[in-house]
Amino acid sequence: xxxxxxxxxxxxxxxxxxxxxxxxxxxxxxxxxxxxxxxxxxxxxxxxxxxxxxxxxxxxxxxxxxxxxxxxxxxxxxxxxxxxxxxxxxxxxxxxxxxxxxxxxxxxxxxxxxxxxxxxxxxxxxxxxxxxxxxxxxxxxxxxxxxxxxxxxxxxxxxxxxxxxxxxxxxxxxxxxxxxxxxxxxxxxxxxxxxxxxxxxxxxxxxxxxxxxxxxxxxxxxxxxxxxxxxxxxxxxxxxxxxxxxxxxxxxxxxxxxxxxxxxxxxxxxxxxxxxxxxxxxxxxxxxxxxxxxxxxxxxxxxxxxxxxxxxxxxxxxxxxxxxxxxxxxxxxxxxxxxxxxxxxxxxxxxxxxxxxxxxxxxxxxxxxxxxxxxxxxxxxxxxxxxxxxxxxxxxxxxxxxxxxxxxxxxxxxxxxxxxxxxxxxxxxxxxxxxxxxxxxxxxxxxxxx
Amino acid sequence: xxxxxxxxxxxxxxxxxxxxxxxxxxxxxxxxxxxxxxxxxxxxxxxxxxxxxxxxxxxxxxxxxxxxxxxxxxxx
Numbered sequence: 033x034x035x036x037x038x039x040x041x042x043x044x045x046x047x048x049x050x051x052x053x054x055x056x057x058x059x060x061x062x063x064x065x066x067x068x069x070x071x072x073x074x075x076x077x078x079x080x081x082x083x084x085x086x087x088x089x090x091x092x093x094x095x096x097x098x099x100x101x102x103x104x105x106x107x108x109x110x111x112x113x114x115x116x117x118x119x120x121x122x123x124x125x126x127x128x129x130x131x132x133x134x135x136x137x138x139x140x141x142x143x144x145x146x147x148x149x150x151x152x153x154x155x156x157x158x159x160x161x162x163x164x165x166x167x168x169x170x171x172x173x174x175x176x177x178x179x180x181x182x183x184x185x186x187x188x189x190x191x192x193x194x195x196x197x198x199x200x201x202x203x204x205x206x207x208x209x210x211x212x213x214x215x216x217x218x219x220x221x222x223x224x225x226x227x228x229x230x231x232x233x234x235x236x237x238x239x240x241x242x243x244x245x246x247x248x249x250x251x252x253x254x255x256x257x258x259x260x261x262x263x264x265x266x267x268x269x270x271x272x273x274x275x276x277x278x279x280x281x282x283x284x285x286x287x288x289x290x291x292x293x294x295x296x297x298x299x300x301x302x303x304x305x306x307x308x309x310x311x312x313x314x315x316x317x318x319x320x321x322x323x324x325x326x327x328x329x330x331x332x333x334x335x336x337x338x339x340x341x342x343x344x345x346x347x348x349x350x351x352x353x354x355x356x357x358x359x360x361x362x363x364x365x366x367x368x369x370x371x372x373x374x375x376x377x378x379x380x381x382x383x384x385x386x387x388x389x390x391x392x393x394x395x396x397x398x399x400x401x402x403x404x405x406x407x408x409x410x411x412x413x414x415x416x417x418x419x420x421x422x423x424x425x426x427x428x429x430x431x432x433x434x435x436x437x438x439x440x441x442x443x444x445x446x447x448x449x450x451x452x453x454x455x456x457x458x459x460x461x462x463x464x465x466x467x468x469x470x471x472x473x474x475x476x477x478x479x480x481x482x
Numbered sequence: 483x484x485x486x487x488x489x490x491x492x493x494x495x496x497x498x499x500x501x502x503x504x505x506x507x508x509x510x511x512x513x514x515x516x517x518x519x520x521x522x523x524x525x526x527x528x529x530x531x532x533x534x535x536x537x538x539x540x541x542x543x544x545x546x547x548x549x550x551x552x553x554x555x556x557x558x
């Protein structure tokens with residue numbers, strides 16, 4: 033190769049040689065710079081420029097490459113990029129292919145984070161199969177977080193709104209700075225030793241990587257794993273992931289979301305209980321009505337012929353039946369009366385629960401039944417006794433008189449059932465629904481029993 | 483786990499039993515006195531469940547650890 037006989041390269045050859053040199057010599061390195069004019073494409077690739085005071089380089093982060101601790105590649109942020117430069121033959125330009133992007137100044141922290149994550153993952157701490165189920169009906173929620181600040185306020189607010197029946201036990205802890213990790217660990221230990229809570233929320237608001245660093249603690253990770261009580265983590269914003277989040281049984285994107293995930297909506301349960309009760313009420317009223325109708329039918333069929341015996345038997349039977357339901361022992365009676373009054377009270381409430389249309393419909397339906405003639409007695413005070421009284425009154429022979437029948441008795445007071453019970457010229461008394469007659473037998477015919 | 487007398491398990495078990503009761507009642511092939519007994523059980527269960535949904539009075543408490551052990555203090 034000399035001036036007289038120069039080696040002439042094609043453009044491609046030159047670019048190829050530079051490319052080879054560049055990519056061999058500068059494979060995998062760290063550069064720090066400021067992001068300028070980022071452009072995100074629908075494909076997920078992000079193109080931007082990395083620059084410092086004197087120079088700049090085109091950079092690209094392809095979709096699927098990792099970004100740790102950098103939420104968005106935005107103009108002006110300082111980053112540390114791990115990757116390699118690459119030359120594109122066609123344009124002869126080179127650019128930096130970003131493998132992982134870290135916030136500037138925190139590269140070391142993120143490296144440590146990456147190593148810890150890898151180690152814990154290998155130790156099985158993140159495995160889905162070791163995670164505990166979050167209870168569906170917790171009564172008490174333990175919260176490990178700072179006692180000042182909006183995070184605890186938000187959690188209390190959400191739980192109070194959704195589930196006013198659930199108690200909150202706060203175990204205050206530092207959530208950043210010196211000794212914070214130890215306090216968080218202590219919080220989980222304390223709640224486990226003290227018990228009474230069904231689930232633990234471990235929470236912190238958003239902040240810088242350094243602020244949240246205590247949640248990337250190896251001992252904390254093991255404390256979460258070893259907790260006998262399921263742990264929901266909610267650290268920082270939705271885009272922040274800490275080690276605690278990976279180990280927790282459930283990771284919530286925000287503290288408020290953690291509260292929502294932890295407790296069921298009380299209104300839903302109340303509605304479902306009301307519906308269950310209405311359903312039972314409808315069935316039981318139907319059943320009672322069916323049995324009353326049955327009794328009435330029997331009464332119509334037999335009562336006139338042999339009132340005394342039949343009425344005695346039916347009365348005994350029915351009393352026995354209802355007494356088992358309503359009048360066992362005194363204490364039970366009161367309890368039952370209270371229960372039934374309670375259900376009626378609820379059923380008769382005019383506006384039961386706001387915006388529960390379905391419930392209202394059911395109640396109205398039931399109310400109609402309760403107010404209908406057949407069941408009206410059920411909703412009065414002293415309903416039970418009145419109810420039985422009503423049924424028994426149907427069995428009272430005097431009521432039969434209302435229907436136009438009368439009772440004939442001999443002078444001795446014996447009921448005249450057949451022609452054999454009386455004789456010509458006997459005086460008999462005839463009992464009507466209103467008043468009484470005295471009559472004399474003038475004629476007897478030996479009619480057949482019908 | 484919770485040391486409440488009415489544990490969360492019992493709430494869930496109650497709900498399950500209530501669904502069973504509805505099925506039994508609606509099937510309608512039980513004698514009257516059994517029907518009434520089942521109905522009563524259902525009312526007792528819904529009441530017990532409601533009790534568990536009653537608003538907590540001292541809703542928020544703080545756990546303090548002392549020399550003697552733990553202590554709950556109302557509020558934050």
